[in-house]
Amino acid sequence: MPKTSLRLLSACILPGVMFIAACSSAKLYRRAVAARPYDVIIVPGVPFNGKDWDLKMKGRVIWADYLIKNGIARNVIFSGAAVYTPYMEARVMALYARALGMPDSCIYTEEKAEHSTENVYYSYLMAKRLGFRKMALATDPYQSNMLKGFIKRHHLPVARIPFRISILVKIDDVHPLIDAAPARVEPFRPITETQSRKYRRNGTRGKNIVFDLP
Numbered sequence: 001m002p003k004t005s006l007r008l009l010s011a012c013i014l015p016g017v018m019f020i021a022a023c024s025s026a027k028l029y030r031r032a033v034a035a036r037p038y039d040v041i042i043v044p045g046v047p048f049n050g051k052d053w054d055l056k057m058k059g060r061v062i063w064a065d066y067l068i069k070n071g072i073a074r075n076v077i078f079s080g081a082a083v084y085t086p087y088m089e090a091r092v093m094a095l096y097a098r099a100l101g102m103p104d105s106c107i108y109t110e111e112k113a114e115h116s117t118e119n120v121y122y123s124y125l126m127a128k129r130l131g132f133r134k135m136a137l138a139t140d141p142y143q144s145n146m147l148k149g150f151i152k153r154h155h156l157p158v159a160r161i162p163f164r165i166s167i168l169v170k171i172d173d174v175h176p177l178i179d180a181a182p183a184r185v186e187p188f189r190p191i192t193e194t195q196s197r198k199y200r201r202n203g204t205r206g207k208n209i210v211f212d213l214p
Helices: 009-013 015-035 055-069 089-099 116-129 143-153 165-171 197-204
Strands: 038-042 078-079 107-110 136-137 159-160
Touching: 015 143, 015 159, 038 116, 055 078, 055 089, 055 165, 078 089, 078 116, 089 107, 089 165, 107 116, 107 143, 116 136, 116 143, 116 197, 136 143
Parallel strands: 038 078, 038 136, 078 107, 136 159
Antiparallel strands: none
16 A cells, blocks of 8 residues: 655645644643643544545544543544545544554444534544533544634634644654444445535534534
């Protein structure tokens, strides 16, 4: 399998965007370290091609692994349904996390979400049911920033711990192998066939969620 390096991720981001993201991530990371441990972190899914993880999935999974193993978080909820491919995104990430040595006892999967806003909200509800109180979103800086408004607008008690590329590039020389068969679902139809473009756009904005906030 190809050895995908997260150094490529940083090389693909414009220098100005990279600088802003790095500054924001550093600040939020310092806050997370000071406030640790979090009961649970929420990690949104990424489509899986059935062969190997891409840069986004790799970054999110090894960042979750780093936060767990360094005592910043105690548990993780990987979130994501089978949206664009017949692989349940949450299950695939969980498989990779286990392959990295993350304890199975701290891994949970939320398998309903089809959009990033739903990743956050449905995982928040799951965390509440599990009795977790202190929660954080752990993902790449771009997605973290995109979800900032959604979290604030709906008053969700979810902090943000976007990954720091300066940390990840030091630990990204990992290439775990998994059997993705347990994550495959049948029958399957991609979201592009089951939902209209307008409905998907509303889903991205969180407008399809039936909220059940306290």
